[in-house]
Amino acid sequence: MRRLNLYALTFRLPIIIWQALFFIGPLLFVIAMSFFVVKNFRMVETFEFDSWSKMISRDFVWSAYRYTLVMAGSAAALASLLAFPAAWFLAFRCSAQARQLAILLLIIPFFTSYLVRTFSWYTILAESGVLNGGFALLGLGPFTMLNTPFGTLVGYLTFVLPLVLILQTVTMANIDDRLIQAARNLGCSSARTIRSVILPAGKTGFIIAALFAFILSFGDFVAPFYLGGSNPPTMPILIIDTTKAGQQWPRAAVVAVMMMLTLFTIAFAAIMFAYRKRASR
Amino acid sequence: MSDLKFNQSKRTFLKTGLASVALSAPFVGRAWAETVELTMLGWYGTAEPDMVGAFEEANNVKFVPKYYAGGDNMLAALAQNPPGTFDIIHTDAEYAKLLVANDLVMELDASAYPIDDLLHDDFKSFAGHWDDSGKLYSLITRFGHLGVSYNKEVMSAEEASTYDIFWDERLTGKVGHFDWHLPSLGQMSLLMGNASPFDIGEDAWKAVQEKTLSLKPQVGGYFDFGGTFSGLKNGEMLAMVGIGDWVTGILERDGAPVSSVVPKEGGIQWTESYSIAKTSEKTEMALKYLDYTMSPEGQVKTAQMLGYPGHAVTKAGRAMLNEVDPAEAARSKQVNGDPQDPITLINEGRISYRDIPVQQSLEDWNDFWSEYKNA
Numbered sequence: 001m002r003r004l005n006l007y008a009l010t011f012r013l014p015i016i017i018w019q020a021l022f023f024i025g026p027l028l029f030v031i032a033m034s035f036f037v038v039k040n041f042r043m044v045e046t047f048e049f050d051s052w053s054k055m056i057s058r059d060f061v062w063s064a065y066r067y068t069l070v071m072a073g074s075a076a077a078l079a080s081l082l083a084f085p086a087a088w089f090l091a092f093r094c095s096a097q098a099r100q101l102a103i104l105l106l107i108i109p110f111f112t113s114y115l116v117r118t119f120s121w122y123t124i125l126a127e128s129g130v131l132n133g134g135f136a137l138l139g140l141g142p143f144t145m146l147n148t149p150f151g152t153l154v155g156y157l158t159f160v161l162p163l164v165l166i167l168q169t170v171t172m173a174n175i176d177d178r179l180i181q182a183a184r185n186l187g188c189s190s191a192r193t194i195r196s197v198i199l200p201a202g203k204t205g206f207i208i209a210a211l212f213a214f215i216l217s218f219g220d221f222v223a224p225f226y227l228g229g230s231n232p233p234t235m236p237i238l239i240i241d242t243t244k245a246g247q248q249w250p251r252a253a254v255v256a257v258m259m260m261l262t263l264f265t266i267a268f269a270a271i272m273f274a275y276r277k278r279a280s281r
Numbered sequence: 282m283s284d285l286k287f288n289q290s291k292r293t294f295l296k297t298g299l300a301s302v303a304l305s306a307p308f309v310g311r312a313w314a315e316t317v318e319l320t321m322l323g324w325y326g327t328a329e330p331d332m333v334g335a336f337e338e339a340n341n342v343k344f345v346p347k348y349y350a351g352g353d354n355m356l357a358a359l360a361q362n363p364p365g366t367f368d369i370i371h372t373d374a375e376y377a378k379l380l381v382a383n384d385l386v387m388e389l390d391a392s393a394y395p396i397d398d399l400l401h402d403d404f405k406s407f408a409g410h411w412d413d414s415g416k417l418y419s420l421i422t423r424f425g426h427l428g429v430s431y432n433k434e435v436m437s438a439e440e441a442s443t444y445d446i447f448w449d450e451r452l453t454g455k456v457g458h459f460d461w462h463l464p465s466l467g468q469m470s471l472l473m474g475n476a477s478p479f480d481i482g483e484d485a486w487k488a489v490q491e492k493t494l495s496l497k498p499q500v501g502g503y504f505d506f507g508g509t510f511s512g513l514k515n516g517e518m519l520a521m522v523g524i525g526d527w528v529t530g531i532l533e534r535d536g537a538p539v540s541s542v543v544p545k546e547g548g549i550q551w552t553e554s555y556s557i558a559k560t561s562e563k564t565e566m567a568l569k570y571l572d573y574t575m576s577p578e579g580q581v582k583t584a585q586m587l588g589y590p591g592h593a594v595t596k597a598g599r600a601m602l603n604e605v606d607p608a609e610a611a612r613s614k615q616v617n618g619d620p621q622d623p624i625t626l627i628n629e630g631r632i633s634y635r636d637i638p639v640q641q642s643l644e645d646w647n648d649f650w651s652e653y654k655n656a
Contacts, residue, residue: 040383041353041360058648060655067655126515144454146517147502229502229512230460232655241654244350245462245647247357 027260034253041247051250055258061238065258068234071149072218075156079213080206082157083165088198090165091172092180103169106162118155118222125151125227147229155223160213167212171205172198207274215263235259317566320345322358323371324553325506326588335582336573342566350506351461352376353643359385364560368567374552375463375636377419378409386556387564391417394575398595400624408634410554419554422574423583423591426550426623426632427464427525428543435519442544444472447520453499457518460503462650463635464523464549469493471546471633478549480639490649496522497656513539526613527551530590533612543621547631553591577601585609592623 035047055061090099109117124130125145135141145151175198183193199206217223221236230237235255242252321328321344328346330337337343347366349355352373359367359380372380380386399405399421410419431441440446447456458465463479470478470489481489504512509528512518514537521528525541525548532539555574557567573579580598583591585606592615593599603610614621626632638646 041356058651060652063655122511122515126517128516144501147454147512225505226508229457229504229508230654231500231502233503233651238651241651244353245651246353246644247360 030253030256030260034250034257036250036253038246038248038250043247043249051248051254055251055254061255061258064233064235064238065262067232068218068236069262071152071156071224071234072214075153075160075217076210076214078153079157079161079164080168080210083161083168083209087165087168087172088194090169091175092177099169099173103166106166109158109162114159115222115226117158118226121151121154121158121227122146125154146227147231149228152224152228152234155227156213156217156220159220159223160216163216164209164213167205167209168202171202171209174205175201204274207270211267211270211274214266218263219259315341317342317563318345319343319368319563319566319570320347320366321369321371322347322349322355322367322558323369324348324350324588326586327371329588331585331587332582333570335578336570340566340569342570352379359558365558365562366560367558368561368563369570370556370558371422372419372554372556374407374409374419374421374554374634377554377556380556381409381412381418385559386418387559387561389417389420389557389568389571393568393572394420395595395597398597400594400596400599401627403627403634404594407552407554408636419556420571420575421552421554421594423580423586423594424550424552424623425525425527425591426541426543426548426626427468427523427635428541428548430513430521430524430529430539430541432513432516432519433538433540438540438542441520441540441542444468444544444546446544447496447499447522452520454501455517455519456496456499457501457509457512457521458503459509459521459523459528460505461523462646463637464551466493466646466650467549467633467635468522469496471549474546476633477639478633479636482640486641486645490653493649493653494656497653503654513537525551527589527591530613543626543631547633548626550627550632550634552634581605584613584615 033043034051035049036043036045037048037050038044090102094102122129126132127142127144127146131145132142135143145154179197179201180193183197188196219236221234221240224230224234225237225240228234233241235258239252239255242248242255317340319342321333323346325348326332328344328348333342333344347358349358352375355370355372355376356379359370370380370386394417396405404421407419407421410421411417429441429444429446431446435451436446436449440449446452466489467478469492470481470485473485473488473492475481475485475489501518502508502512504518509521509524510532513521513529514532514535525543529537529539529541555571557564557571561567574583575595575598577595577597578601580593580595581602584593584598584602590609590613592613593602599610599615602615610616611619614623616622619625623632637643
């Protein structure tokens with residue numbers, strides 16, 4: 001029989017208590033709340049399926065769900081693609097000092113509130129804004145960019161691109177340089193080296209970076225609300241709408257549980273894929 | 282020697298200090314004791330210094346604002362906070378009736394207020410403010426009209442004088458909604474020819490939904506307070522559904538080329554009222570504030586409110602506004618004889634009072650609004 005190791009527990013307990021108090025506890029409460037009902041603007045603790053049947057039978061809930069999935073997926077894919085060349089450059093073509101400086105510069109945007117950064121896009125994307133001013137000089141536009149899915153994507157990328165870039169840079173900087181040299185010595189082109197060496201070697205890091213981008217975008221309220229004009233709404237906006245309309249917190253909890261189940265499934269699948277060993281040939 | 286001197290002066294200083302504190306304590310204590318804190322549950326701006334500053338100074342009161350957006354949130358705040366949390370409740374008139382129905386507010390002495398001086402007879406017996414036995418519970422204090430809000434550089438007031446303008450091809454992708462179902466759907470109901478836009482049967486409700494859905498290709502977004510202001514100001518939205526002078530008035534004051542007009546199909550009136558929570562322990566001071574809001578000075582403040590402008594409800598208030606701030610009176614058409622005078626519009630039958638749906642539930646309207654946003 002294994003004896004309880006108090007020394008090891010001293011280090012493990014804080015994180016276990018923290019997760020239980022601030023993650024598992026609230027999560028269970030949200031699940032329980034989805035079975036409550038609202039009477040006279042007050043929640044009544046009960047166990048009824050009213051909110052679930054109401055929400056999952058509505059088309060608009062599913063169309064918001066699909067739209068949020070597509071937008072968050074697009075943000076993760078775009079952020080991964082846009083970050084890759086810069087991360088590759090920082091990892092393989094820069095000195096260590098330049099890479100450290102670049103990572104510091106990538107962290108600096110997080111010093112400013114995300115809301116403030118989002119609002120600053122107003123002056124850039126507006127029809128009378130900086131971008132359209134530039135297009136006008138070329139005789140183009142004006143283009144409508146605010147209150148569109150494009151605006152939402154810009155907001156998502158503002159949020160996640162620096163993070164994805166940092167994670168990809170760190171991932172690639174840790175790839176054994178000798179593997180890349182070997183590939184080049186064996187006659188691989190740059191593209192083949194990326195496909196056959198860098199992507200497989202850094203698979204875990206790339207997937208984790210994209211997963212972060214997806215999770216953060218999927219739950220983001222600010223970008224689709226302020227840059228997308230809620231047109232159409234995403235799941236986080238649906239939560240706000242639901243609570244505003246008759247204080248239907250149980251219905252909002254249903255939306256939240258749907259979102260959490262989705263994120264659990266996708267995160268689980270992504271991590272399984274990231275750590276899956278390649279079959280030997 | 283120097284130590285002795287220092288000690289003496291320190292002793293003297295301490296003695297003098299203690300004596301001063303002892304002598305002034307009763308006064309300080311009285312002053313502190315007399316400062317009353319009034320907690321106001323209201324829309325943003327109602328407990329800001331421009332509205333309550335003069336009253337606070339004159340009566341040694343401190344207002345503690347608790348702001349909400351939307352009547353549902355107001356009712357929830359009342360339901361979810363312990364009794365006695367709020368003293369004064371500032372609410373939309375259509376929700377005031379729910380306060381009365383749920384026995385949440387105290388009876389007011391009608392004879393204490395200038396009811397006969399109200400600008401319109403409808404205001405004297407405003408729906409939901411009085412119970413069936415003729416007791417007053419909620420006091421009408423300001424109002425405004427919702428219609429077509431538009432960019433003056435793109436269209437004229439005449440062009441904006443119909444809700445059909447929202448379907449104009451110049452406005453494709455440039456029509457914004459204030460994100461609340463009642464005003465927008467009420468305006469669609471007026472466009473469909475419903476004389477009582479919130480009291481409609483099932484067929485009329487279906488027709489309103491179809492008409493609203495047909496507007497979707499024109500819609501550029503659904504906005505909260507901030508988004509509504511910035512959308513109109515930076516020209517992203519050229520017309521807005523569901524708002525009126527309470528938004529464009531602020532932008533006009535800043536020189537933005539926007540305005541609002543009550544169209545030929547009619548406009549919707551928002552009406553705001555004050556009540557006193559039944560559980561308040563500071564009713565004396567709360568009643569004093571209600572007196573103040575109905576005084577000419579209080580009415581001028583309500584018309585000039587920085588948060589969002591409204592119209593005075595008393596004749597004396599309007600007269601004083603014309604005297605002390607004729608520019609604002611003219612801008613907001615609170616001038617006797619002006620064809621867009623809000624009272625004239627009511628008399629001409631062009632205004633419907635905003636209400637909660639009568640034949641459908643609020644939930645039905647909410648659900649459709651969510652559907653519309655996702656269409």
